[in-house]
Amino acid sequence: xxxxxxxxxxxxxxxxxxxxxxxxxxxxxxxxxxxxxxxxxxxxxxxxxxxxxxxxxxxxxxxxxxxxxxxxxxxxxxxxxxxxxxxxxxxxxxxxxxxxxxxxxxxxxxxxxxxxxxxxxxxxxxxxxxxxxxxxxxxxxxxxxxxxxxxxxxxxxxxxxxxxxxxxxxxxxxxxxxxxxxxxxxxxxxxxxxxxxxxxxxxxxxxxxxxxxxxxxxxxxxxxxxxxxxxxxxxxxxxxxxxxxxxxxxxxxxxxxxxxxxxxxxxxxxxxxxxxxxxxxxxxxxxxxxxxxxxxxxxxxxxxxxxxxxxxxxxxxxxxxxxxxxxxxxxxxxxxxxxxxxxxxxxxxxxxxxxxxxxxxxxxxxxxxxxxxxxxxxxxxxxxxxxxxxxxxxxxxxxxxxxxxxxxxxxxxxxxxxxxxxxxxxxxxxxxxxxxxxxxxxxxxxxxxxxxxxxxxxxxxxxxxxxxxxxxxxxxxxxxxxxxxxxxxxxxxxxxxxxxxxxxxxxxxxxxxxxxxxxxxxxxxxxxxxxxxxxxxxxxxxxxxxxxxxxxxxxxxxxxxxxxxxxxxxxxxxxxxxxxxxxxxxxxxxxx
Amino acid sequence: xxxxxxxxxxxxxxxxxxxxxxxxxxxxxxxxxxxxxxxxxxxxxxxxxxxxxxxxxxxxxxxxxxxxxxxxxxxxxxxxxxxxxxxxxx
Numbered sequence: 001x002x003x004x005x006x007x008x009x010x011x012x013x014x015x016x017x018x019x020x021x022x023x024x025x026x027x028x029x030x031x032x033x034x035x036x037x038x039x040x041x042x043x044x045x046x047x048x049x050x051x052x053x054x055x056x057x058x059x060x061x062x063x064x065x066x067x068x069x070x071x072x073x074x075x076x077x078x079x080x081x082x083x084x085x086x087x088x089x090x091x092x093x094x095x096x097x098x099x100x101x102x103x104x105x106x107x108x109x110x111x112x113x114x115x116x117x118x119x120x121x122x123x124x125x126x127x128x129x130x131x132x133x134x135x136x137x138x139x140x141x142x143x144x145x146x147x148x149x150x151x152x153x154x155x156x157x158x159x160x161x162x163x164x165x166x167x168x169x170x171x172x173x174x175x176x177x178x179x180x181x182x183x184x185x186x187x188x189x190x191x192x193x194x195x196x197x198x199x200x201x202x203x204x205x206x207x208x209x210x211x212x213x214x215x216x217x218x219x220x221x222x223x224x225x226x227x228x229x230x231x232x233x234x235x236x237x238x239x240x241x242x243x244x245x246x247x248x249x250x251x252x253x254x255x256x257x258x259x260x261x262x263x264x265x266x267x268x269x270x271x272x273x274x275x276x277x278x279x280x281x282x283x284x285x286x287x288x289x290x291x292x293x294x295x296x297x298x299x300x301x302x303x304x305x306x307x308x309x310x311x312x313x314x315x316x317x318x319x320x321x322x323x324x325x326x327x328x329x330x331x332x333x334x335x336x337x338x339x340x341x342x343x344x345x346x347x348x349x350x351x352x353x354x355x356x357x358x359x360x361x362x363x364x365x366x367x368x369x370x371x372x373x374x375x376x377x378x379x380x381x382x383x384x385x386x387x388x389x390x391x392x393x394x395x396x397x398x399x400x401x402x403x404x405x406x407x408x409x410x411x412x413x414x415x416x417x418x419x420x421x422x423x424x425x426x427x428x429x430x431x432x433x434x435x436x437x438x439x440x441x442x443x444x445x446x447x448x449x450x451x452x453x454x455x456x457x458x459x460x461x462x463x464x465x466x467x468x469x470x471x472x473x474x475x476x477x478x479x480x481x482x483x484x485x486x487x488x489x490x491x492x493x494x495x496x497x498x499x500x501x502x503x504x505x506x507x508x509x510x511x512x513x514x515x516x517x518x519x520x521x522x523x524x525x526x527x528x529x530x531x532x533x534x535x536x537x538x539x540x541x542x543x544x545x546x547x548x549x550x551x552x553x554x555x556x557x558x559x560x561x562x563x564x565x566x567x568x569x570x571x572x573x574x575x576x577x578x579x580x581x582x583x584x585x586x587x588x589x590x591x592x
Numbered sequence: 593x594x595x596x597x598x599x600x601x602x603x604x605x606x607x608x609x610x611x612x613x614x615x616x617x618x619x620x621x622x623x624x625x626x627x628x629x630x631x632x633x634x635x636x637x638x639x640x641x642x643x644x645x646x647x648x649x650x651x652x653x654x655x656x657x658x659x660x661x662x663x664x665x666x667x668x669x670x671x672x673x674x675x676x677x678x679x680x681x682x
Binding site: 080083090091092094096172176178222223224243244495568573574 | 619620623624627637638641642644645647648649651652653654657668669670671672674676
């Protein structure tokens, strides 16, 4: 078989027909197949090109962003809240970085119990309390805020899973209760809540900055990308307050409130030349660093936000008006009669019968009848204008939050009896700072200047209210109050210095009527040294219950102590040769 | 001729590339130093604030008075015990 086959193929070859040309073996490919291959290849390239175009052209932004997220980080650059300083640069409030400790409860509860116990100890809370905080289905729980750095470091050393820290600031007030009514305080978010911290919130707060950086796998910053937004720290605030004088005012006030078992007290010291508030003290006070047991009484700022009936301290204002208008002269005599004066159905009384006295003596002895008679010889409008000019009933513009305007009713509906009582400070209400500012015109030769809580560098422009001559006459009368034979404030004398001032005692009003039994507010406003006035010091003692109730007994000695120490502290040369004073401490009576 | 130019350009290119690497390295190095210095500056700022605070706390008038009265036995000055001198007088 095989032999014949081979023979036949040889035969075929010899005939010119190739073996492969066997019709069985011949494959006929259709032409469309090659075209399909060509098309598929082309389509694949086209798809690649389209994809490339898509990635590079259309979705490039998205992709770049995604890439950046994986290595670029935005870091917030915190800004520190500005410091508050007194006029000599002593720090009164400063922010220090601390840590807030927060936790992911589920993770923390996995930790061994002794670690949780240690954590509770470091956080200064009971273990049960800590566990109660952790017993939450939230993912983020603050355990404690404003933890100091060294404690935070110790907590980090415990290496508990799920415990982390966040940077924040804590504000410290080194002067504590002495300065708090001026400085105020901030809340846990570092936002001002009271006084200067609140008033200057905008400038103190500063602006946080940010920067974009590339971080490597270990979290080190490799380089900056884009512009850096620098953080702007808050501006420092320099107050007009002198911490030395403030301390003196506060300690003397505290001593007085305790000695007279009073409900509260307030004192303010003004600089006569610049209108700066050198001290503003309140008692009871509180420690701004620990406000857990804070009460409303402690928080109250009795100098700025409380108004009271000033009583006799307002008399010099009435008398100054009369002198200025030429209605009376210092030696004009006034008949105060037997110490009682009835106008229609109401009676005004003095503590005793003074009979015929001069205008000077009206102030010295603080005669209500004398002042009323002077007031009634003037039109109501003049008195109202005077009160308004010195700032009574006017909203103060000294940038202190919550400062009250006090109350002076419009003169059109004053009845004569009201005009009379207002002349000696009843039926009108003012704040202690308004009252002390009213004395500015006596201390400054008749002009008054705006008050400020910030250290001022330029001398403010005064506004003339009374004639310089009148201011001098009033100063003489104020000195008589302190040194005169019948003066009501002998205890206000300061060894080595000439002093002028006026006492005041007012009944406290409660629910629109005078409280029964009588509650008193004793006050004193004084100017020292009288030869060249430097300070105005006002003291108010609220509800003294033992050792006296009149301004001359409770407020005047406090004034004297504050003045004595403040003058010495500020190196004011003495203007009097009297160095030993034996002030009577007896129960001298006094008109309202 | 063209071969020579290519060789020079190639050498230049390599040189440039190497200097870029070097520059980048220097930049990173300086950046790290800058970072460190800035961190230190912040730390010092905080320390300064802390020290100012300490100064104010330690210089509190209440504390000074307590020490002066208690530990040092000092008393307050009164005008009666003060001798005032007038300038220009012997």
